[in-house]
Amino acid sequence: MPSLKDSRISVLVVVAIVVIAAILAIFYVNKPAAPQRLVIATTTSTADTGLLDHLKPYFDNRFGANMTWLYLGTGQALEVASRGDADVLLVHDRAREEAFVSSGNGTLRVTVMYNDFVIVGPPNDPAGARGTNATEAMIRIARAGADGNAAFVSRGDNSGTEALEKRLWADAGVSASGTWYVSTGSGMAPTIRVANERGGYTISDRGSFYKLRSTMNATLSLVVLCENDTSLLNPYSIILLNSTKHPNINSDLATNFLLFMVSRQGQSLIGNFTVDGRQLFFPVYGNPESIGLPSENATVTYLNSLLKSKGLE
Amino acid sequence: MDGFEVIAEGFARALQILLSGDQGILEITLLSLRVSLAATLLGAAFGIPIGFLVARKDFRGRSVVTTVINTLMGLPPVVVGLVVYLFLSVSGPLGFLRLLYTPEAMIIAQMILTFPVVCGITISSVLSLNPKLKETLVSLSAPPSWEARVLLNESKLGLITAIIAAFGAAISEVGAIMMVGGNLLGYTRALTTAIMLYTNMGEFATAIALGIILLLIAFGVNLFLTYLQMRSRVRRTT
Numbered sequence: 089m090p091s092l093k094d095s096r097i098s099v100l101v102v103v104a105i106v107v108i109a110a111i112l113a114i115f116y117v118n119k120p121a122a123p124q125r126l127v128i129a130t131t132t133s134t135a136d137t138g139l140l141d142h143l144k145p146y147f148d149n150r151f152g153a154n155m156t157w158l159y160l161g162t163g164q165a166l167e168v169a170s171r172g173d174a175d176v177l178l179v180h181d182r183a184r185e186e187a188f189v190s191s192g193n194g195t196l197r198v199t200v201m202y203n204d205f206v207i208v209g210p211p212n213d214p215a216g217a218r219g220t221n222a223t224e225a226m227i228r229i230a231r232a233g234a235d236g237n238a239a240f241v242s243r244g245d246n247s248g249t250e251a252l253e254k255r256l257w258a259d260a261g262v263s264a265s266g267t268w269y270v271s272t273g274s275g276m277a278p279t280i281r282v283a284n285e286r287g288g289y290t291i292s293d294r295g296s297f298y299k300l301r302s303t304m305n306a307t308l309s310l311v312v313l314c315e316n317d318t319s320l321l322n323p324y325s326i327i328l329l330n331s332t333k334h335p336n337i338n339s340d341l342a343t344n345f346l347l348f349m350v351s352r353q354g355q356s357l358i359g360n361f362t363v364d365g366r367q368l369f370f371p372v373y374g375n376p377e378s379i380g381l382p383s384e385n386a387t388v389t390y391l392n393s394l395l396k397s398k399g400l401e
Numbered sequence: 402m403d404g405f406e407v408i409a410e411g412f413a414r415a416l417q418i419l420l421s422g423d424q425g426i427l428e429i430t431l432l433s434l435r436v437s438l439a440a441t442l443l444g445a446a447f448g449i450p451i452g453f454l455v456a457r458k459d460f461r462g463r464s465v466v467t468t469v470i471n472t473l474m475g476l477p478p479v480v481v482g483l484v485v486y487l488f489l490s491v492s493g494p495l496g497f498l499r500l501l502y503t504p505e506a507m508i509i510a511q512m513i514l515t516f517p518v519v520c521g522i523t524i525s526s527v528l529s530l531n532p533k534l535k536e537t538l539v540s541l542s543a544p545p546s547w548e549a550r551v552l553l554n555e556s557k558l559g560l561i562t563a564i565i566a567a568f569g570a571a572i573s574e575v576g577a578i579m580m581v582g583g584n585l586l587g588y589t590r591a592l593t594t595a596i597m598l599y600t601n602m603g604e605f606a607t608a609i610a611l612g613i614i615l616l617l618i619a620f621g622v623n624l625f626l627t628y629l630q631m632r633s634r635v636r637r638t639t
Contacts, residue, residue: 106446125588127502136602141586156585158502172491173501277601304603307407336491336499 123148126341128157129166129174131248132275134324135159137295137368142361146353151344159275161247169193169327172334176342177327178349180293181248182381185325194327198387199376200349201358201369202323205252207314208280208297209289214238217289222317226260229289233268239288240264243279244271248322253291256319284310293322295368302364321379323372326350343394350374350391351400407605414606415613425587426607430614433592436507436578437571443508444515444567449560452523453549467524473517478510482580485510489581502583507591510577515567522566526559527552557633565626572619592618 126147134140135157144155158168162179169177170193177194179185189197207225209217215232217225232238242264243250257264270288272279276296283290284307294315301308314320326346331339348354355371362368372379374388395401418426455466487493489501489509500506530552538548553560575593582589584598592615599608 103450106450127583127585144586154588156502156588158583158585172496275601277603281601281603300603308603334491336496 123152123154124338124341125154125156126176126338126345127174128155128176128178128345129169130157130159130178131162131165131180131324132159132277133180133249133293133296134178136275136277137299137363139295139358139361139369143349143354143357146357147345147348150348151341153341153344155345161243161245161250161275163246163248163251166193169329172329172337174329175338176329176345178324179248179327180322180324181251182323182325184248184251185327189327193330193333195330196328196346196387197325198346198350198373198384198391199323199325199381200355200373201371202321202379203294203369204315204322205249205291205320206294206297206312207289207291207320208283208310209238209313210287211309211311213313215289218313220314222256222314222319223259225314226256227262230257230260230262230264230268234266236268239268239270239283239286241279241283241286241288241290242269242271243276244273245275247276249276249291249293252320252322256291259319280308280310284308289313295363298366298368299363318380323376323379323381324369347391347395347398347400351395411605411609415610418607418610419613426610426614428587429590429592429595429611430618432504432590433572433615434618436504436591437511437568437574439508440511440515440571441519441564441568443512444571445519445564447512448516448519448563448567449523449553452520453527453553455520456524456527457548457552470517470521470524474521476514476517477576478514478574479576479580481510481513482577485513485577485581501581502585502589504582504589506581507578507589510581511571511574514574514577515571518567518570519563522559522563523556526556526563529559530555558630561626561630561633565623568622568626569619572615572622 128140130140136159140155140157147153147155157178158165158174160168162181162184165174165177165179166184166188168174170188177188178200185194185197188194207217207222209215209229215225215229215238217228220228229238229240233240242253270282270286272282276292277300279290280292280297280300281304282288290310297310297312326349328342328346329337329339331337349358350373355373358369358371359367374384374392377383452470455463455470485506486501488495489498489506490496491499491501500509534552534555538551543551573593575597578589578591579594579597582591582594584590584594590598592611596608596611596615599605599611
């Protein structure tokens, strides 16, 4: 029966056409976007505050690029970058940054800006943390927590903020566990909101807290209780990734991003970014000594010569 | 009541945002539509033929295959997201394609979710056709292509239901596209992932505005497909 055979062939042809159409459909939508895309793996604080939104048009304009970012905790950001899934890092956890570079995943690390952490809590402050130093505040929160009068809400997402929180607990000699200690496993803004709902304490970078305050207005009842302590300083670094290990990353654009951030223009853009008239990030490239960090003279000299040769100063 | 004021104000501002025709919101909406429609169509392109073959052919292990497909209809999106992430990551087996954090990755993840939905419903609607119809086709020794056309035409209602269900699952899904899309601004930010972001940031009005758009899209697409369903039902009875 030739008709049967014919129709089998026609079924095969139809199936083949469908499969080819499907593959073409994928590649049709896969047409590469004209500007080169830069993927920054960063922390929730730089994204949630709007700092990157503020910088994006200037960077895109200057380099004909399309700057995008994945906002994760610092731990996750480092993990994503070590897999080669991002082009450059903008993070804040000095210890892990250095481990990342010395393990060969990163080639260059430089401090670009800082802000600071604040301990926030309910305005009636049941633990009496207001106005104390950070370590003392942690001791008091833990004590009130154990008595059932306070709660502490932790990021619990392996972020730079959580790393700082762990250091503060260690300094305070407190083991943070119990029903008063809540772990959200999410970014800074959701964690602040959980603390707000539960009337608990948490640690936030100043930028994320004020940004959330500006959007939530009166519905955010938490207030800053403890601030201006050197142990609460929060420096941010940019790390260039090892392009020998991950040849697919866009390392030229990544380098341009680093140079843009440390250039005079980038540093002043960081400095003049405000939320509700308040400066959230402080440029500190070339002068980390001013906030008590070790000098980075060798790196800075190298980057300055690079800036000069590219005419970016 | 203070609490209600926040919600009411959110809705009012949401309407303002919608009426202002914000470019960013339009982009997010178009991306959501593009990703979920592509995932639904691709899921159907594979799901309907495979579902039809499973329903029509007698082969060993057919009941196992049917059970597996039915189970996959309830596939958790985050698991799909995780697996697709691991495959597409630069360090993964398909990393050389450089598809992670692109709309294509989102389409792939959602297609894995829509395929079993379309396939499963196709199987059950073809199986539930009147057996006399199949007997007639056999007695006429109809060629397979003819048989397929008649049977698929008869199960049209089921196939439309399959596509509605698949699209509904895709457009409302957030876990998988968050993991493989990365919610990149202006590139892989979809309605659902943007709603999560704006809620996190405390910008409830924008989140509500996007929620309204999401509901309108789901409603509109369902309205269209339901119209097709009704039409085919009317035609059949006349």
